[in-house]
Amino acid sequence: GAVVSQHPSWVICKSGTSVKIECRSLDFQATTMFWYRQFPKQSLMLMATSNEGSKATYEQGVEKDKFLINHASLTLSTLTVTSAHPEDSSFYICSASMGASNSPLHFGNGTRLTVT
Amino acid sequence: AQSVTQLDSHVSVSEGTPVLLRCNYSSSYSPSLFWYVQHPNKGLQLLLKYTSAATLVKGINGFEAEFKKSETSFHLTKPSAHMSDAAEYFCVVKVASYDKVIFGPGTSLSVIP
Numbered sequence: 001g002a003v004v005s006q007h008p009s010w011v012i013c014k015s016g017t018s019v020k021i022e023c024r025s026l027d028f029q030a031t032t033m034f035w036y037r038q039f040p041k042q043s044l045m046l047m048a049t050s051n052e053g054s055k056a057t058y059e060q061g062v063e064k065d066k067f068l069i070n071h072a073s074l075t076l077s078t079l080t081v082t083s084a085h086p087e088d089s090s091f092y093i094c095s096a097s098m099g100a101s102n103s104p105l106h107f108g109n110g111t112r113l114t115v116t
Numbered sequence: 117a118q119s120v121t122q123l124d125s126h127v128s129v130s131e132g133t134p135v136l137l138r139c140n141y142s143s144s145y146s147p148s149l150f151w152y153v154q155h156p157n158k159g160l161q162l163l164l165k166y167t168s169a170a171t172l173v174k175g176i177n178g179f180e181a182e183f184k185k186s187e188t189s190f191h192l193t194k195p196s197a198h199m200s201d202a203a204e205y206f207c208v209v210k211v212a213s214y215d216k217v218i219f220g221p222g223t224s225l226s227v228i229p
Contacts, residue, residue, distance in 0.1 A: 105217060
């Protein structure tokens, strides 16, 4: 149980275009979803926290107009990288929480974004 | 303030020998503690979790960890390393009162045949 599906697993796009990444909780309702960015050989950096039906909370230094997050339902959150540039190339990972204070996070398999 | 320290950025062991990955945390509140494993270009898989029940926690793939409050540690161990254990391991602290998750910097485990 507790499967999180992230799609696509990899994407290549041209500079200036937008890319949407989906994160779905397949067998549970996720009250909270998190989006992370991971640079090579580094830990995960939290970008934003989203709760269903409300605006996402962005971490300091993360541009909310560039990384649009929508959490329209209890099973789906999307991250859209707008007007992508090569420096946005990275590994993006989502995770979902059932909401209980001691419940673990369940992670998607990540999306490798390459902007050319 | 809450923080997580993983004392070794890289650990190398021979196949069949024990594994020890160290984690220390700092938290003003009773935390929940987790270990995750990440294989290259993959998401994170939960290995085990401590949530104030038994201090010795058994996880998947033969891993276990012991919560020691006096030492503020949650070290991950496995009696015998397998080649498939080579991956990145993250110690994670979740502080309920802040609904915040804090990642350690990660330990890269190499297994030598």
